[in-house]
Amino acid sequence: MVMVCGVLSPPAAATSLRDAITTAWGQDPNARSARVDEMAASRTARDTDSWFPSGPILNGQYQDDHFIGTNIGYTTYQGTIMLPLWLPGQGTATVKNALADAEMARATQKVAHLATAIRVLDVTGTATLLRRELDSLRTADTLLARIEHDTRHAVAVGESPTTDQEAVAGEKADLDARIADTEQNIETARAELGTLTGSEDIPDLMALDGHVLTARGVKLDPEHDPRILLAAAATRAAHASYEVAAHSYIPAPEVGLMVTKQGQYGSPWDTQVGAQFTVALPSAARNTPMLMKQAKLVGLAERDAVLAERKVRLEYASTRAQLVAALKLLKSTRASQGALDDRANQLDHAWRVGETSLIEALRARRMALDAQMRAARAEVVWRVALVRMILMADELP
DSSP: OOOOOOOOOOOOSSSSSSHHHHHHHHOHHHHHHHHHHHHHHHHHHHHHHOOOOOOOOOEEEEEEGGGTTTOOOOOOEEEEEEOOOOOOOOHHHHHHHHHHHHOOOHHHHHHHHHHHHHHHHHHHHOOOOOOOOHHHHHHHHHHHHHHHHHHHHHHHHTSHHHHHHHHHHHHHHHHHHHHHHHHHHHHHHHHHHHHHHSSOOOOGGGOOOOOOHHHHHHOOOOOGGGHHHHHHHHHHHHHHHHHHTTTOSSSSEEEEEEEEEEEOTTSSOOOEEEEEEEOOOOOOOHHHHHHHHHHHHHHHHHHHHHHHHHHHHHHHHHHHHHHHHHHHHHHHHHHHHHHHHHHHHHHHHHHHSSSOHHHHHHHHHHHHHHHHHHHHHHHHHHHHHHHHHHHHTTOOO
């Protein structure tokens, strides 16, 4: 397979990565769902802060002796209006629980946004690398076509053996296959970008560098990662739910006003007004399972918070290591790229004047292009790692 080292053509991206992420989030079905969840939780928190846990309860009764076939005049009308009451501390705990749910909904929305942004970043990185590889392969194809023409002429006049022509033909076929495969992969990446953002244009990843950190004042701290913030919010929500259960040791007591009107022949009593209340007594058979269920949810939330922090910190360490390794690789490949390119040019000239074989010249070109491909990969990898860290810090590039 023939490899050459040429100058890469700059990617012609039509939009910035930031715009692509913003557009993808605007079209993501998860975005609408997350906004609805946040709105619902916020309205719940607002309306839960009330004087009573629910609305008044109306009750009415009517009794008449006509229904049993007599007509003595025994008639009773009775009406009651009852209001449920918060238990001590129950209302405050319920409001705090609703606020915790709203906070968790906002944190969930940020995590969904992070997932969308990283997906756009990964596809953009893949498409950018493929396009740079395709530029190199097409440059190699152009050079190989010229070598093939020169070799065919040399074989025709008897200056080169037919094995050289066969070697170039094999290299050309292999290179064409690589170009076709890369073009197909680029189209697949473009299609995925189209699904995410509505446009198949590849965002300009190469426009980003280390200056974006200082320009935006990004703090690369795992504690700002939306996934850790979500785990912490879920833990607070679980504790808030436990507090609600702890303050709900009996059903809500009810107190109200009762009015009774009696129509009875010869009775001195006509209308009566009184108070009524209903209070259930505590029951361990009811309260203990309710408390233990919430206690288990608190334990699960605390476990998930610890695991999420470990996972994110490990991902930060891995991304930092990837960033450092890519920068070192980029520096070393750039240093060797010039030397290998000069060597390939010299061997190419030596082959044309008959001082070396075609195979050696092709091998030198292959080594030069390998260095270029490694440099291109390192350039893309370190930018992807950089943007990933920015996204994990809850920022946009």
